[in-house]
Amino acid sequence: MKIEIWSDIMCPFCYIGKNNFEQALQQLPFKEAVEVEWKSFQLEPGLDPEKTQNTIQYxxxxxGFPEAQASQMISQVAQMGKGAGIDFNFEKALITNTFSAHRLLHLAKKYNLSNEMEEALFIAHFIDGKNVGDxxxxxxxxxxxxxxxxxxxxxVSSEELDYEVHQDIQEARNNGISGVPFFVLNGKYAVSGAQPVEVFKEALEQTYKETVSPFKDLSGGSGASCDADGCSI
Structure with a gap:
């Protein structure tokens, strides 16, 4: 079962959503049958890649928020993060253009390390206060x-993987995705936003049941039938 996740590195709700999704997945018996693909999305493509801002400045x-309102919003997100096991360090987080980071994510995909790289980028940005545009x-x-x-x-210094990044962004537009995180479950259902663990669990269970799980034979398999080896009664 394939899960596609559109995300941006500087989106705190993407980090919260990732943690809640992974907690839900770990509770499911079919977790080994789930393939996760991270997709690129840029919330602020116009930011100067040569500059950074702290979160309050941004x-x-x-x-256009007053400092008091900005501080209150950041505090609320930090509380949400704690519920997902994340200790956000917004005082150190540096807002910048994330396009080069998305290039790196596509390189990591080549080595089946995209999930590990997504986590590393979130930690670098939100916990360690590193410039993920550097x-x-x-x-x-x-x-x-x-x-x-x-x-x-x-x-990260060239246009080698720019096509792949732009393709993800265009695919999001084509599917009407305007905000992240956005989860597409086996091409059938979608979950938007940093939902609670239970919501992800229920959505994954329903998707697996409807798109992957084999039919349950209510007859007990005892009726007359034919297969590749012939017919039996």
Whole structure:
């Protein structure tokens, strides 16, 4: 069963959603049959990749919120994070353009490490206060996961994987996805936002039952029938 997740690194609800989704998945007997694919999405594609802002500055300058309102919103998100097992460090988080980070995610996908890279990027941005638009920071994250640092440097500094990033973003537009996180469950159902663990669990169970789980034979399999080896009564 395939789960596609559109996400941006600087979205705190994407990190919360990831943790809640993973907690739900761990409770399910078919968890080994689930394939997760991370998809790129940019909340602020117009941000200057050469500049950073702290979270308060971003809300004040970009969103026009008074500092008190911005601080209150950040505090509320931090409380949500604690419920998902995340200790957000918004005082250190640096807001910047995330396009190069998405390039790195697509490189990690090549090595089946996209989930590990998504987590590493969230930690770098929200916990460690690192600049996830900086080439050296991104190369170090890649190297920590065993990806060749020269290959990583080449990818994040060039247009080599730009097509893949843009394809994810265009696919989101084509599907009417305007906010993240956004989860598509085996091409049949969708879950939007950082939902509670129980919501993810129920959605995954329903999707598996309807799209993967084999039919239950209510007859007991004792009726007359034919197969590749012939017919029997």
């Amino acid at each position: 809300f004040k300058e970009k969103k 080439t050296d920071v991104l190369v170090a994250l890649a190297e920590n996961l065993g990806i060749d640092k020269e290959e990583a440097r080449k990818v």
